[in-house]
Amino acid sequence: MSATATYDFIIIGAGSAGCVLARRLSAQSHRRVLLLEAGGRDVNPFIHMPAGLAQLVHNRRINWNYYTEPEPELENRRLYWPRGKVLGGCSSINAMCYVRGQPEDYDDWARDGAIGWGYDDVLPFFRKAEHQQHGASRYHGGSGPMWVENLRSRNPLTDTFVAAAVASGLPRNDDFNGERQEGAGYYQVTQRGGRRCSAATAYLRAARKRPNLTILTHALVERLLIDRRRVVGVDYRIGSRRYTAFCESEVLLSAGTVNSPQLLMLSGIGPADHLRSLGLDVILDQPSVGENLQDHLDICTLYKSTRPVTYDFNRLQELRVLFQYWLKKRGAGVSNIAEAGAFACSSSAARDRPDIQMHFVPAQLDDHGRNRLPGHGFTLHACHLHPRSRGRIGLRSNRPDEAPLIYANYLHDSRDMQVMLEALRFSRQILRSQAFDELRGEEILPGITDGSDTELTRFIRHKAETVYHPVGTCRMGGDSSAVVDATLRVRGISGLRVIDASIMPKIVSGNTNAPTIMIAEKAADLILTYG
Template sequence: MENRLVKDDGIYDYVIVGGGAAGCVLANRLSENPSTKVCLLEAGPDDNNLYIGMPAGFVKVSGNARYTWNFSTEATALTGGRPIGLLQGKTLGGGTSVNGMAFNRGQRADFDEWAALGNPGWSYDELLPVFRDLESRESGDPHYRGRNGPVAVTDVKWNDGLCEAFINGSVECGIPRNSDTNGERQEGVTFSQVTIKNNRRVSSSSAFLRPARSRHNLRVVTEALATRVLFDHKRATGVIYQRGETLHRVQATREVVIACGAINTPRLLQVSGVGDARLLKEIGAPVVHDLPGVGSNLQDHYMALLVARGRNFRSINQLARAPQVWWQVLLWSMGMQGILSLPVALVHYFFKSGLGNGDADIQGIFTPASHMTGEQGTLDKAAGMTCAVWQHRPLSRGHVKARSIQMSETPLIQPNYLDHELDRKVLIAGCRRTRAILTSSAMKAYFDTEMMPGDFVQSDDEWLDFARQTGSTVFHPVGTAKMGPASDTMSVVDSSLRVHGIQNLRIADSSIMPTLTSGNTAAICMVIGEKASRLILDRQNAKRAA
């Protein structure tokens, strides 16, 4: 491919690679100055599919190769010899256009740890104003919550009796009610906070990119697969991308900003010649800069599912079937509440395993729907309910490695799920507490039978085997281009998100996170995009002042 003719495709101040959660924020902020030329490259298509805007439409786009990267992890004994499907968004908005719409920031301790690892500017108190500026939320303590930001954060409203019973059951099992798990503390149970407004998904694209797309100085190129970052010695100068059968070259006079996520960002660096020199030589990439941390430090949330048969309520299983589903379509088309307006999880619960210190170290979600077998989105006929539970801060670490210099070849992804003993113990504790909630007295009127794993699973070994054989990812990979000082030889970017040893190259996505946060990653990825924008603009303003 490198011998093919490359078409020159413009000169810009900034070239952003990746139109996901962070990339859309960057495109908006950097193009606010009409004299600044910005080009945003996105490998996937536009986000104008009806199912992207419809909250329940995630079942139609998740796994669709047009809108998601359908990666898989390497199998291990701790995943029952199974590869795990690790989908990532591939459309404008990235994961925020195809995810479950949960909005969880994470805990104070997560970000204070980042700062303690040598990353000034990334503590909780320093990031809190960015979180507030990001969101529009009607309730909550204004010290912690924003009122006028572009991202609407609302509460799930679903008065079926079952969800309230589950909340009561959680309280019965020692988990306190908490009306705002994104406020002063996270521990507790509540209806989920989600990025949904007026029954439609709010993505990074709809919140940030859509208002900016009419700007003459912003160019958005979709279905543009970045295949190389270009360098002049150790200075990034632009990007080669493929659109259709044609290769294009875009040049950046100020900076190239990579925002491709924790899987695609390290492999783009590797095929471009930035990474562990031994791997670069193995795949035939030129060694532009030996940076061994690229692709290392992979972390992800690994979940177990508990599924139960229910009674005395109408679950989503029944409402999603004809003829009832046609009434639900009508409700959504009229802007009224129905199952098509719902996210993946209706209730979130955060609790302590007793195996660590600080705030909650386990997260769970609950929804009045179930499916045991068959294709994703194929619901059971009978009433059912599902809980997913996972450890917040896993200690297991893995890696991402390009297999060749071609971005068209899928990378090797090895998260090493459950590799650390504590990860196994915490997940088992989470499963046990979740079973206790489902079988609590508050749930007695609604709970019928545990279908998965079933009552035969009782001992720790049995719970672990169940998690190994059936567990999966929560789709939160991070850490593969981690932020840290130059003294940390495995760090990839500094606290300003500049790649160590390379000029004019930054990274702004989940890959820079040194450790996985205690929540879903969409919110913090948008914050990373906003933080990166401020760092870039502050630098430009300082240059002008000088």
């Protein structure tokens, strides 16, 4: 590898969006494409074993291991934010739930100025990406790279949850990505034959042998090279050696909601006063870079199980699970852990669309799985889908290798707490229903006999955590203050687009991986069709 090289496209970040872009753009053999990833290759076997995700939360080799700054409304706790640092990005470490959100999410984007991003505009790109186990239909694609399947094996407690949620008033829903989202049912997952189907597996494997695609791992991009407000290349580092790559067409920034605004600011694009305070030259004063941060705040309800049927395994049982998985791709090893879920409407905020999402886990899950509890139990996550609170990303220093500042500002808008309270109450109602009577032991979380708003609010402030869906820090829109326009070009800078979850004007109503892949599919089509 030479110290300098020239490409048509340089893609920064090999996460969910970057992998899509690399495959689609390199399909034209005359285009030279460079894909730069700060993490390493996806060789850890627990990445590919679905239930192995429990072993990845601690792994600093494949995880940025970010923390927020102290959150004022959450007892000044610093919340843990795992983000993928490996080929495939977060799609290599997530729970594989395939959820697109609501049609209204995208219609809201278009109504607010993101022309061409309404539901009818984006549905073809969801379908283009998807290889649905049940075949193509109005809502689903049957021949895309990203395989979407039913779980091969489920814990019996998962069936109990679905029955309990339906008995609690929710309709049964066999397809959260179909005609309607509301209801309870089983999550489909991004798996193929019992193995995780990450963006790297789905998109890069078929493309990595192309001679016009160069993939470099452990490559930390330090700054964009800008000449007269045009991005002409990047400086990056592998180990102690520094390199420069030049670009004749466009640099595509796909580093994610945290790192995309960080790199823009390190390169002189961002709030002028903030950049100058850190000794950075200001190329473009853009106050919106890093703003508009949104995330789904999550609260867990946890009960002990009276029967040892959960995934709370001892070491010997874990070895048996491993053996069964590697031999037959069956059993608990294929579980994504969050096997079923529900979408419900609160009375305080919802109009005609769900604003609460649930993930049921047939195991005890506390502090992102880092606090291992004795015995057996089951956990119900509940998050607020449409938070009004907004945060921001800032620079801690002018060093590219130093973690940025994350101010999530959870519950800054007091109306968000009202929905969280309803989500918690409904979670307890479901787990206390008759379907769980023979399995339900002691309530561990919240473990409060006084169910007053005061006590439950205190519990939420003490225990709520992220459910890993940060978006919005390079907002797309039709107004001049938006960071990118509807073609994802950075306003005021040529030769540069941002293509990842950071461009979402508003957070989608569910998990963010499938929408991020859709964004990259649509962006690749825009680039290849219109330039």
